[in-house]
Amino acid sequence: MMSNQFSELDAFRIEVRDFLESAATAEIREAGRKTTSVFAPFKQAMAWQKILYNKGWVAPAWPVEYGGTGWSIHQRYIFVEECNRLELPPVLPQNIQMVGPAVIGFGSEEQKAKYLPGMLSGDDFWCQGYSEPGAGSDLAALKCRADSDGDDYILNGSKTWTTYGHHANKMFALVRTSSEGKPQQGISFLLLDMNTPGIEVRPIIGLDGEPEQCEVFLTDARVPKANRIGEENKGWSVAKYVLEFERGGSTFGAWLTPAFERLRTRCQQRNEHELRLIDDVSVARKLAKLEVDISAVEHTEKRVNANLKHGENPGPMASLLKILGSEVMQRFSELQLEISGVDALALQHAALHVGSDIAAMGSEADMLAMPYYLNTRAASIYAGSNEVQRSLLAKAVMGA
Amino acid sequence: MIYQYSEDQNAFRDSLRRFVQDHYDYESRRQRVAKSAVFSPDYWRQLTELGVLGLPFSEADGGLDLDFPSLMAVAEELGRGLVLEPILPVTIAGRLLAASTNRTAKNHLAGLIAGETLVSLAWEEASARGNPLLTQCKLGARGDGYVLNGKKQAVLAATESQLYIVSARNSDGELTLLLLDARQAGISRSSYLLSDGNSAADLKFNHVDVPTNAIIATGTEAETLLKTAVSEFIVVMAAEAIGAMDQLLKITQEFLKTRKQFAMPLAMFQSLQHRFADMVIATEKLRSLLWAACQQLGGEQQEKAVAQLKVQLGESARYVGQQAVQLHGGIGMTDELNVGAYFKRLTVMELLAGQQDYHLGKLADLAVVS
Numbered sequence: 001m002m003s004n005q006f007s008e009l010d011a012f013r014i015e016v017r018d019f020l021e022s023a024a025t026a027e028i029r030e031a032g033r034k035t036t037s038v039f040a041p042f043k044q045a046m047a048w049q050k051i052l053y054n055k056g057w058v059a060p061a062w063p064v065e066y067g068g069t070g071w072s073i074h075q076r077y078i079f080v081e082e083c084n085r086l087e088l089p090p091v092l093p094q095n096i097q098m099v100g101p102a103v104i105g106f107g108s109e110e111q112k113a114k115y116l117p118g119m120l121s122g123d124d125f126w127c128q129g130y131s132e133p134g135a136g137s138d139l140a141a142l143k144c145r146a147d148s149d150g151d152d153y154i155l156n157g158s159k160t161w162t163t164y165g166h167h168a169n170k171m172f173a174l175v176r177t178s179s180e181g182k183p184q185q186g187i188s189f190l191l192l193d194m195n196t197p198g199i200e201v202r203p204i205i206g207l208d209g210e211p212e213q214c215e216v217f218l219t220d221a222r223v224p225k226a227n228r229i230g231e232e233n234k235g236w237s238v239a240k241y242v243l244e245f246e247r248g249g250s251t252f253g254a255w256l257t258p259a260f261e262r263l264r265t266r267c268q269q270r271n272e273h274e275l276r277l278i279d280d281v282s283v284a285r286k287l288a289k290l291e292v293d294i295s296a297v298e299h300t301e302k303r304v305n306a307n308l309k310h311g312e313n314p315g316p317m318a319s320l321l322k323i324l325g326s327e328v329m330q331r332f333s334e335l336q337l338e339i340s341g342v343d344a345l346a347l348q349h350a351a352l353h354v355g356s357d358i359a360a361m362g363s364e365a366d367m368l369a370m371p372y373y374l375n376t377r378a379a380s381i382y383a384g385s386n387e388v389q390r391s392l393l394a395k396a397v398m399g400a
Numbered sequence: 401m402i403y404q405y406s407e408d409q410n411a412f413r414d415s416l417r418r419f420v421q422d423h424y425d426y427e428s429r430r431q432r433v434a435k436s437a438v439f440s441p442d443y444w445r446q447l448t449e450l451g452v453l454g455l456p457f458s459e460a461d462g463g464l465d466l467d468f469p470s471l472m473a474v475a476e477e478l479g480r481g482l483v484l485e486p487i488l489p490v491t492i493a494g495r496l497l498a499a500s501t502n503r504t505a506k507n508h509l510a511g512l513i514a515g516e517t518l519v520s521l522a523w524e525e526a527s528a529r530g531n532p533l534l535t536q537c538k539l540g541a542r543g544d545g546y547v548l549n550g551k552k553q554a555v556l557a558a559t560e561s562q563l564y565i566v567s568a569r570n571s572d573g574e575l576t577l578l579l580l581d582a583r584q585a586g587i588s589r590s591s592y593l594l595s596d597g598n599s600a601a602d603l604k605f606n607h608v609d610v611p612t613n614a615i616i617a618t619g620t621e622a623e624t625l626l627k628t629a630v631s632e633f634i635v636v637m638a639a640e641a642i643g644a645m646d647q648l649l650k651i652t653q654e655f656l657k658t659r660k661q662f663a664m665p666l667a668m669f670q671s672l673q674h675r676f677a678d679m680v681i682a683t684e685k686l687r688s689l690l691w692a693a694c695q696q697l698g699g700e701q702q703e704k705a706v707a708q709l710k711v712q713l714g715e716s717a718r719y720v721g722q723q724a725v726q727l728h729g730g731i732g733m734t735d736e737l738n739v740g741a742y743f744k745r746l747t748v749m750e751l752l753a754g755q756q757d758y759h760l761g762k763l764a765d766l767a768v769v770s
Binding site: 136 | 524525526527529534536553554590592593594595600602661662669671672718722725726729730732733734735736740743744747748751752755757760761
């Protein structure tokens, strides 16, 4: 029954869907399907970013004057839902959700004019130099030194878990400009050029056999102080600001719901014995249970978004959603692997690459199940491990 | 009931452990997997000389006539060292040949024990989801003999083997076991590595000629032989998992003691201590069921004990593998550190020979019957 009440949000969804369906090329869609980690294949992710940039839709959460869309939080969620419905590659978060907001919040007008356009368009790719071998969960313990030398800093140290460091032309880094006081009080936020002499990048091979993360070694690398965002020794606040920039930005549900539908559809296919997995009651029940969890994630995200309107501070909900969302993603990846079973066992490096002329041995979905499962183990580790997040959540609810 | 290895078994184990330590440092193994050079004829020869292949075969067949726990001890060491050579699948295939009443089959045992003949048991099919009696391989009549059509998946060591034992149903619907030469016309093989680095292949049978003497068992005998082989495979794989899990616990506890964040070794954080304790519990549960199952082999409770074991293997392997990665943080996600390799091996084990659902279903069926 067609309702006469066609809301503005419904019209917006149609507008988004129409654009996405027309603008996404076959190669970009292939890259989206073959996104087996939280980071899409680099080349196609940047190509897709450029397309969205040309449409004016690349940074929905940015203030309009810097290139944002002015969409409500609900529209932003719908946009993500529609991108995931088409299995499009997510725009890499580094430019748009990490360094961009830092420059918007703490950059001088000159810095904004200099750096924001390249971040937005994707002409620059900014990799993240935060973690170090000795500073993971305890990021404040970072040691990479930025020693003062006239108008420049001289950098010495190393960074790790730098996604796509080997593809980046720029880096935003947290560096130590003072060892006095608490560790957080001696950190500065610095922008640098990856072709600065003294910078060496070493890709790290992940569990799926692919080089996504990198180590970055800095030896007497000279970076102008003018590249610092915010005041010296106040970089920790810049990093915290970035985390809070996209309040209500959790979109696990927007990914999980269409992905779950695709998984359930696969279970409705008949195999060589004319049997369907969906007719196996244990499979049907596992799917149903996962759907309960996905529904809980989705409605929690939407509830947080709705409550933001009333000026409520998300408070513990950010930690809650990180824990819940990542663990349901992990459960999804497990169930997907269980369903593929023996069909997921073969290593298929060559066929995994976008544009490969080697076809998957069986179905593409079966080929993707294992790399996706392996990579998704990281979801409970990055962006604040779930152990740390649980402590934060407990403290936030119970009071410090 | 016995619950531990004998002195002799431990002595054999120690010598195998030394061999594995000397030849299987993680970086060398990683390089071999990266180059897809996972079968070393030299290591195979050395392992054969250690006596590993002949352990569970009768002296009449040319073996050492040792009991099943001896093979389990070997399996634990192979798991502990993430050894790539397919000692266990070949041994289990050999035991099927030994248990059969077929002369041709038994004639290959000497070559197998000497390390010259490798045999692969080709029974898994993705759509069978762990049920050895469910196959879409068909053996039709043709002239004086038969013709085989169908496919098998994830056949361990198929690339290295000279002989395949293949399960198929004949035109009367009976299960048959066939012994085929790997080079036979009509057999095509697509070789690959499993996610854990082990060698496997999918086999396609396209009108393969099967002479009558290639049929080594039919009907009830075939079912019994195949079910026993799969049961034995599950038991040795669980032992391999125990070796891998014990090593993973060792690596993880070392890491927790040395890695510091927030000025404290990770081992001092209570939540991580509890997690580690849960990993220990998962490992001990599997160890207990492994001892129980190995002693039920060949007995009335074999089916139930092995199904229970495989359920526990799935649960424990998943938990210990996942948590070892989690406790190592980011470095657990790298190819460079061995933790990921253990995690991948344990993940593959869960998917082979039927997942938890299949075996829970079997247990439920067994409960109804009794």
